[in-house]
Amino acid sequence: MKRYERYMDGVKVSDVLHEKLTNLKAPEKRPNPWLKWGALAAVVALVIGVGAWAASRPASSGRFPGGPDAELGTLTTTDPQSEPDPYPVEPGGDPLETPRGGWGYEVWRDQVVEYIMLPALNWADASTMERLDYCLAPPGADSRGAEAADVTALCGGEEAMRDHLLWDGMDWRGTLWFLEDGTPQAASLYTVGEGLRLSLEIMKGGEVPSCVVCPDEAYERAEWGGVAITALENTGYCVQDDGTELRESREVSFVADGVGYKLCLYAADADRADELCARFARYAIDGGLDLDVLPADGAVDNAHYSVGEPRWNDSGEASSALPDKGTPPPEMPTSDIIHPGEEGYVEPLPEP
Amino acid sequence: MTPSNRLEELVGKYENTLYRAALAILGTAPEAEDAVQDTFLRYLQTRPKFRDESHEKAWLLRVTANCCKDVLRDRQRHPTVELLDVYPAPNAETGDLLEAVLELPPDQRAAVHLFYYEGYSTGEIGRILGRRPGTVRSDLSRAREALRRKLKGEF
Numbered sequence: 001m002k003r004y005e006r007y008m009d010g011v012k013v014s015d016v017l018h019e020k021l022t023n024l025k026a027p028e029k030r031p032n033p034w035l036k037w038g039a040l041a042a043v044v045a046l047v048i049g050v051g052a053w054a055a056s057r058p059a060s061s062g063r064f065p066g067g068p069d070a071e072l073g074t075l076t077t078t079d080p081q082s083e084p085d086p087y088p089v090e091p092g093g094d095p096l097e098t099p100r101g102g103w104g105y106e107v108w109r110d111q112v113v114e115y116i117m118l119p120a121l122n123w124a125d126a127s128t129m130e131r132l133d134y135c136l137a138p139p140g141a142d143s144r145g146a147e148a149a150d151v152t153a154l155c156g157g158e159e160a161m162r163d164h165l166l167w168d169g170m171d172w173r174g175t176l177w178f179l180e181d182g183t184p185q186a187a188s189l190y191t192v193g194e195g196l197r198l199s200l201e202i203m204k205g206g207e208v209p210s211c212v213v214c215p216d217e218a219y220e221r222a223e224w225g226g227v228a229i230t231a232l233e234n235t236g237y238c239v240q241d242d243g244t245e246l247r248e249s250r251e252v253s254f255v256a257d258g259v260g261y262k263l264c265l266y267a268a269d270a271d272r273a274d275e276l277c278a279r280f281a282r283y284a285i286d287g288g289l290d291l292d293v294l295p296a297d298g299a300v301d302n303a304h305y306s307v308g309e310p311r312w313n314d315s316g317e318a319s320s321a322l323p324d325k326g327t328p329p330p331e332m333p334t335s336d337i338i339h340p341g342e343e344g345y346v347e348p349l350p351e352p
Numbered sequence: 353m354t355p356s357n358r359l360e361e362l363v364g365k366y367e368n369t370l371y372r373a374a375l376a377i378l379g380t381a382p383e384a385e386d387a388v389q390d391t392f393l394r395y396l397q398t399r400p401k402f403r404d405e406s407h408e409k410a411w412l413l414r415v416t417a418n419c420c421k422d423v424l425r426d427r428q429r430h431p432t433v434e435l436l437d438v439y440p441a442p443n444a445e446t447g448d449l450l451e452a453v454l455e456l457p458p459d460q461r462a463a464v465h466l467f468y469y470e471g472y473s474t475g476e477i478g479r480i481l482g483r484r485p486g487t488v489r490s491d492l493s494r495a496r497e498a499l500r501r502k503l504k505g506e507f
Contacts (some may be wrong), residue, residue, distance in 0.1 A: 001468040002466060002468070003449050004449060004453065004464075005468070005469055006471065007449070007450065008376075008469050010370050011368070011371065011372050011375060012371070013368060013371045013385070013388070014385075016383050017371075017388070017389075018363070018367060019490075020389060021359075021363045021367055021392055022359065022360050023387065024359065024389070024396060025394055025395055025396070026393075026396035043476060052403075076487050104482075106459065114425075115421055115425050117425070150489075192404050
């Protein structure tokens with residue numbers, strides 16, 4: 001690259017630019033759009049924001065920008081004015097320290113780049129938190145097994161899964177629940193791969209029940225797009241078939257547009273765990289997942305236990321299992337996960 | 353040292369370094385000038401404390417790279433053909449090389465510049481650009497391959 005070096009050695013700033021640089025003054029602090037506003041400013045911003053959001057969406061899709069319906073060949077980016085400063089530097093801090101989140105990733109289409117910011121999640125230690133059992137299945141719902149193609153459709157296509165979620169090549173399974181009229185209501189999905197185990201639960205109408213009692217009042221949830229995100233780590237570990245222990249455990253949950261999401265993850269690599277969680281949070285909050293695309297074909301009256309819990313009858317009381325009405329959807333495996341405090345839990349080895 | 357003296361010192365030391373990096377990433381002189389200006393404005397806003405000179409330089413380059421990413425997000429046009437028109441004048445020796453470099457995607461151009469011109473390792477480049485070292489190595493490998501093909505091995 002000698003020629004390149006010789007060329008660059010000759011590149012210098014002009015006298016005009018040099019003069020400008022030496023005479024720069026510190027700018028006045030501009031208000032951070034994510035700080036608290038007065039009521040009027042908030043309303044105006046909401047109106048403008050909704051208008052800009054609607055204008056920026058591809059006409060045929062309500063999905064995440066850059067998804068399969070987005071027009072390729074144009075620079076599809078999020079509006080920089082609506083995003084917080086992506087590279088905040090605190091005075092006195094080390095800005096070269098890679099944060100746990102708060103960075104982003106690029107999606108390339110030929111020569112055009114789309115840069116997606118990721119939220120900086122605030123992780124709470126779940127190792128000492130109380131655990132509860134819960135049931136995701138809505139009372140009286142019909143259910144069917146979920147296939148990989150369902151999850152692909154749910155996430156907006158293979159391209160979106162690959163570029164935004166890093167979920168390419170994953171073999172998802174699980175259960176989908178529908179109301180009597182065929183409206184999708186909830187999903188319990190899981191996938192196991194090399195060095196990774198994911199489970200995803202989605203539920204319309206509110207928070208997905210969590211088996212971990214929420215952190216105490218001192219815990220401050222990260223926010224993204226007005227959505228508060230609960231982020232837990234040290235929820236347990238996963239022992240894979242070959243004996244490998246996936247010790248990096250994460251759980252992120254939030255409610256966006258009236259739909260509750262909970263992603264549980266076990267991985268070997270901490271960075272990968274953090275990134276997958278941040279990407280999922282951003283993608284889901286921005287509307288990248290859509291339960292309503294899933295057809296109810298083949299769903300039957302929910303006659304089976306879900307996630308190993310008692311079935312609720314219409315009066316809300318637990319009842320014994322009803323007669324089998326077909327092949328039950330696969331239950332999410334749980335025997336490979338060991339939570340802190342459970343029998344057989346082994347503390348991680350200390351760091352070298 | 354007063355703040356304005358400190359700024360003048362940093363400008364004197366790094367203005368060309370930052371300008372060259374911004375030019376490599378963005379490919380246009382006017383946008384590179386804006387990125388350098390924004391970098392020093394960011395410095396004035398935050399006044400970070402540096403451990404040493406190498407930290408100081410890496411921080412400034414990181415902010416420059418971030419400012420360039422902001423420009424790339426806003427860019428609405430295809431960069432290839434127009435870029436050479438607004439690049440500082442190449443000569444006969446470097447014209448085809450610059451054309452080949454400008455055809456690389458910005459992330460590869462950034463990696464090439466920081467690796468070959470500034471002499472950073474792939475790990476250091478990863479921290480400056482906010483990318484994984486493995487990704488930087490892939491960028492370099494793809495860039496070398498593309499340049500080799502276009503320039504028939506001589507660059």
